[in-house]
Amino acid sequence: MAQQSPSQALQEKIVSLAKRRGFVFQSSEIYGGLNGCWDYGPLGVEMLRNLKEAWWRSMTERSDMEGIDASILMHPRVWEASGHIQNFSDPMVDCRECKSRYRVDHLFAEMNEKRLRNIAKAANIESALAKTMNMESKDVTKEQLAEIIVGTVEKNDALFQSLVEQELIPCPNCGRSKSLTAPKNFNLMFETHIGPVKDDSNAVYLRPETAQGIFVNVLNVMQSSRQRVPFGICQIGKSFRNEINTKNFLFRTREFEQMEMQFFCKPGTDDKFFDDWRETRWNWWLSLGMPESKLRFKPHEKLAHYAKAAGDIEFEFPFGFGEVEGIHNRTDFDLSRHQEFSGKNLQVHDEETKEKYTPFVVETAAGASRGFMAFLCNGYEEETVNGEMRVVMRLHPHLAPVKAAVLPLVNKDGMPEIAEKLERDLRKSMKTFYDDSGAVGRRYRRQDEIGTPFCVTIDSDTLTDQTVTIRERDSMQQIRLPLDGVRNYISERIQNPSLSA
């Protein structure tokens, strides 16, 4: 067995439990699996639905919010407008010697000016560049130079290779010349084709983010719902990114689900809404049982091309802190671009000042798959009870896939019949599980492992006085209740977990 850290062991235990109990399976496992893809099993799908439901309700139960569900396939021009066509395909090169990999644009961005000028000269683009920028070649800045070179080189692999051969582009890591491979294009969007014939003219993309489905529908939503700025639109849905490397179970996958909200507001109010949403979203994670000690808010140092302010809510996974939700001030970038590319007016009218403006957008984009994994990691706990190890998944009752298990203490004297009837009754209002196999203690532990908050046990007293015990997952304590009060009791405790027994 390879040496592994405790956190690595923890992650493997969670992955193992997830499979064994039906939370998450690897995709296409009987065929050897598909890299970076996972399936949700019977318990996983319940929990994921609960998570999305909790998000949806918290977001839409307010007067300034509407929901949509946009198509995954969108007009290809959407991705030109969003910048994904340009920014989401980064040519990369490898160093044959030291095995380092670089993005071509990074390669030139790091170079000093002298080298850049030599390259421009060698590539014979210096004068062309000065002409297009309408200035003398000596006045062109280092950054502009790098930008133009990148633009030229990225479209011309032969040119790049000839520059490498001329020893103008050494490897930044090992310094060797002539060691870089030809640029390889990594398109981070999945491409498919509309219609039965595959050619470039009918290419479409699986969306790499759900946001654009909201932006392109902003007029439709405003007109149909009579919302006025400020207001938000939210959506839950799958997105796809052709990641170079998948990693860490559900954390970095090629197909993932987002829970996303775009809030449209007047320029000048965006900073306030950014702060408000950051706080709202932070508190949402806490409301589902995330301890503040395992969360942090990390502001972005380098901002994306569209953002004015951005930061991530990060959870401390076994492998370290990782983003579970991003909060971005996207400014008017997206709507302006769609306005430009579609030719449609996406401005709104200010009643007070009689001015027109393009709304600013504050985005909250939470990962459903990542959140799911975060709650599993957070809930997993091993503790010692009477000298035995107990594995308990401390999931918030809203998230728990099964809310209540019904157990006959023993399989005789009519206990199973009463238990079955109770289970049928409870099933109408919550997800339940009936278990009559083995000793009751073992059945409790089985439920602990999948995070079931309550177990109801029918015993011999039930036969005479119509009462049952309810055993609570975290404390393992039991109370006695009348049989006909069970449903209300559990419903209330799920609704408001802070109520004590």
Added chain:
RNA sequence: GCGGGAGUAACUCAGUUGGUAGAGUGCAACCUUGCCAAGGUUGAUGUCGCGGGUUCGAAUCCCGUCUCCCGCUCCA
């Protein structure tokens, strides 16, 4: 994509110098059991990740490949 580790039952893992696979847990059935898992009896389940090669014979040796984990890289 590079480097390192791993892949044998649902899970965790044994399997010696090559001789067609075992344990524990789990699962199923029956018995037992009256509140915190591992009492009893019986039973089922294996493309040894996949493909090829060497060999009379491969879980074991060789090559390729897939998947997972770690590090680098990447993550508009």
